[in-house]
Amino acid sequence: DGGITQSPKYLFRKEGQNVTLSCEQNLNHDAMYWYRQDPGQGLRLIYYSQIVNDFQKGDIAEGYSVSREKKESFPLTVTSAQKNPTAFYLCASSDRGLNEQYFGPGTRLTVT
Amino acid sequence: GQNIDQPTEMTATEGAIVQINCTYQTSGFNGLFWYQQHAGEAPTFLSYNVLDGLEEKGRFSSFLSRSKGYSYLLLKELQMKDSASYLCAVLTDSWGKLQFGAGTQVVVTP
Secondary structure: OOOEEEEOOEEEEOOOOOEEEEEEEOOOOOEEEEEEEOOOOOEEEEEEEEEOOEEEEOOOOOOEEEOOOEOOEOOEEEOOOOOOOOEEEEEEEEOOOOOOOEEOOOEEEEEO | OOEEEOOOEEEEEOOOOEEEEEEEEOOOOOOEEEEEEOOOOOOEEEEEEOOOEEEEEOOEEEEEEOOOOEEEEEEOOOOHHHOEEEEEEEEOOOOOOEEEOOOEEEEEEO
């Protein structure tokens, strides 16, 4: 079964801690993306990657970091520098930049 | 700057038709997507328009006018399961950079 997995579904952390959200896809897609969604707002792009070992900042990259060492994996680290980290985080992939993006189930991160 | 506007909420009766409008002003345009998102779940792809005109897919149709910066999603024969948020998103470059609107919450009543 091809798809995108994100784990865990719910994540709780204390303020000041870094946390890494996982995203894995077995769709053989080249491009992968990270979005953040806050209540009543649209998705905002954090980082995206078109190929392995390359990624670009999106609109709200401050306080986040990513890596793309393997085609299947695009983990996102939420650092302690991110001022408002509590949000719903969605990972997506597409086989090319111009095609539709497929989304994972999301991780709801709560930082207290 | 980037601006994508869509109504916050719409209510319609089961079996009826609803049209969700989306207007956009973006730095680039490589197509417009519509996604459906149920509460707490991932968005799922509904339609894609890159040329002017109407694209029909079963009960859902989407229209685009590039000169007017305008699109709409038409949902026909509404069902209760269509209650969800509908997201308009503009592809602003050829690398997959999507700019999303805030979403329109559609409530279907019996």
